[in-house]
Amino acid sequence: MNKVIKIENGTKQGVLNFLEHLITTDKISGVLTLRKINEKGICDYGFISDAKELKFADPFAPVMPINAAQTLSSLTPTTKPIAAIIKPCELRGFVERVKRVQGSMKNVLLISYTCGGVLPLNTFQGDGSEKIIADYYNAISKGETPGSIRPTCKACEYFVPMMADITIPLLGNSESESECSLIMNSEFAIQISKEFQCEIITSELDSKIIDKVLAVRISEKEKLYNKTKVTKDGLDELVNIFGKCVGCHGCSRVCPICYCVMCDFESHNFDYNIEIFETELEQKGALRLPPDTVFFQIGRLAHMSFSCVGCGQCEDVCPANIPVATIFKKVGEATAGLFDYIPGKDLEEAIPVMIFKEEEFEEIGK
Amino acid sequence: MEKEFIPRITSFVCKWCTYTGADLAGTSRLQYPTSIILLKVLCSSRIDPVFLIKSYLKGADGVLIGGCHPGDCHYETGNYHTRRRFKILTEIFSTLGLPKERLRLSWISASEGPKFAQVSNEFTDKIENLGPNNARENMFL
Numbered sequence: 001m002n003k004v005i006k007i008e009n010g011t012k013q014g015v016l017n018f019l020e021h022l023i024t025t026d027k028i029s030g031v032l033t034l035r036k037i038n039e040k041g042i043c044d045y046g047f048i049s050d051a052k053e054l055k056f057a058d059p060f061a062p063v064m065p066i067n068a069a070q071t072l073s074s075l076t077p078t079t080k081p082i083a084a085i086i087k088p089c090e091l092r093g094f095v096e097r098v099k100r101v102q103g104s105m106k107n108v109l110l111i112s113y114t115c116g117g118v119l120p121l122n123t124f125q126g127d128g129s130e131k132i133i134a135d136y137y138n139a140i141s142k143g144e145t146p147g148s149i150r151p152t153c154k155a156c157e158y159f160v161p162m163m164a165d166i167t168i169p170l171l172g173n174s175e176s177e178s179e180c181s182l183i184m185n186s187e188f189a190i191q192i193s194k195e196f197q198c199e200i201i202t203s204e205l206d207s208k209i210i211d212k213v214l215a216v217r218i219s220e221k222e223k224l225y226n227k228t229k230v231t232k233d234g235l236d237e238l239v240n241i242f243g244k245c246v247g248c249h250g251c252s253r254v255c256p257i258c259y260c261v262m263c264d265f266e267s268h269n270f271d272y273n274i275e276i277f278e279t280e281l282e283q284k285g286a287l288r289l290p291p292d293t294v295f296f297q298i299g300r301l302a303h304m305s306f307s308c309v310g311c312g313q314c315e316d317v318c319p320a321n322i323p324v325a326t327i328f329k330k331v332g333e334a335t336a337g338l339f340d341y342i343p344g345k346d347l348e349e350a351i352p353v354m355i356f357k358e359e360e361f362e363e364i365g366k
Numbered sequence: 367m368e369k370e371f372i373p374r375i376t377s378f379v380c381k382w383c384t385y386t387g388a389d390l391a392g393t394s395r396l397q398y399p400t401s402i403i404l405l406k407v408l409c410s411s412r413i414d415p416v417f418l419i420k421s422y423l424k425g426a427d428g429v430l431i432g433g434c435h436p437g438d439c440h441y442e443t444g445n446y447h448t449r450r451r452f453k454i455l456t457e458i459f460s461t462l463g464l465p466k467e468r469l470r471l472s473w474i475s476a477s478e479g480p481k482f483a484q485v486s487n488e489f490t491d492k493i494e495n496l497g498p499n500n501a502r503e504n505m506f507l
């Protein structure tokens with residue numbers, strides 16, 4: 001059971017009241033949140049430091065214009081407390097980045113919520129999006145899985161935030177239009193909200209709703225993996241899938257885990273010079289350009305799959321419609337699973353490649 | 367007549383142990399197959415998994431890593447990291463349906479000339495049975 005702040009207002013308005021209090025009483029210097037940038041309701045992440053600007057905030061908008069883990073990296077470390085209201089997989093991505101010293105959790109009030117998933121960017125911004133978004137909110141208030149969300153969101157088991165200071169019940173919350181509960185998970189959250197005038201109760205997330213959603217997500221995941229022909233079919237299938245890749249590397253630029261300023265795969269290490277071209281042509285008689293698209297993906301899997309949070313950002317931006325996130329999520333489960341590792345679950349848990357046990361995998365080395 | 371298949375096995379070996387072990391195999395006049403192409407690295411932990419991936423996709427029939435026995439790495443713990451990364455890579459291969467049996471890691475010390483010859487022969491036999499790596503002719507790779 002946790003301390004819970006109860007606000008007599010709809011969930012969205014209640015959260016904004018709370019943030020307004022934190023800003024106007026100078027508890028935080030500002031908040032990172034999704035906000036509307038025009039009349040059409042198009043959203044972006046923004047850092048709001050003036051409480052008046054909060055009227056544009058749309059913290060629960062079902063969209064991920066960028067994985068906020070990247071944004072938080074650039075905002076931290078910060079000397080003055082800030083708040084961030086982000087989705088559970090963005091929070092996990094941020095934890096993975098902090099483990100890689102690409103940001104700091106210190107002084108960041110991390111607010112997250114039980115997540116119903118996000119719409120693909122084109123759906124959210126496209127024609128007829130008003131109705132799709134209204135249907136979305138309707139479905140999630142009943143704890144249903146909207147058909148319009150990203151494939152990896154439908155298959156996401158980690159829709160309950162981990163490592164959040166404050167958790168907001170949104171998914172399956174039929175009262176979200178009329179009331180707002182903020183579940184305090186940390187001492188930092190309790191301290192910073194001390195002066196906020198509100199009712200305080202003890203409560204926790206409704207486990208019946210969580211279990212129900214979880215069961216659906218797990219079965220959706222199996223379906224997704226079966227549908228996306230990727231595994232066990234070997235090289236030919238990989239060539240079919242990544243044969244379409246235009247080599248833009250957008251998938252790694254938007255990935256919260258791929259933080260390297262200079263990606264190895266974009267360095268001169270893997271340039272094709274004339275000698276390499278000639279040798280390859282001699283062997284094969286033809287060469288596909290750009291080359292190395294399969295190599296790039298398997299290489300990236302080797303470098304970071306165990307930390308993939310399955311956010312789906314890579315797949316959403318791919319101009320060639322390659323199911324990148326589905327592949328990374330599936331392979332990531334296998335590689336992280338070797339170490340019972342859940343990316344972003346716990347800051348204290350080391351990234352699998354940074355540690356080892358003297359006695360493990362002893363079948364290797366014979 | 368069909369051309370005889372002579373495998374090509376790209377072998378990344380640690381200078382302190384396996385490479386010296388290979389030297390010893392040579393000076394002891396132990397036979398090991400010409401399929402083994404040695405690339406010397408300063409420690410097995412220098413081997414980024416992408417070296418192995420690139421080798422496989424460019425057509426190496428087998429890829430071998432040679433390092434110091436656990437506990438004997440000259441940089442103390444390098445080879446424990448190698449072992450984890452190798453495990454991760456073979457897991458990726460099996461999840462994607464790629465032939466992980468074309469990858470091998472062996473701990474071979476500087477004094478284990480015979481073990482070097484034995485591993486080379488064994489692995490070459492295995493790769494001969496598997497046949498050529500079909501990635502070599504694929505223009506998409």
Ligand code: SF4
Nearest residue numbers: 245246248249251318
């Ligand atoms: S985003 Fe798509 S096209 Fe671009 S590099 Fe990634 S897989 Fe290839």
Ligand code: SF4
Nearest residue numbers: 255308309311312314
């Ligand atoms: S690989 Fe794709 S799904 Fe996984 S964390 Fe990166 S962007 Fe998200």
Ligand code: FES
Nearest residue numbers: 380409410439440
């Ligand atoms: S020095 Fe040989 S494996 Fe590290």
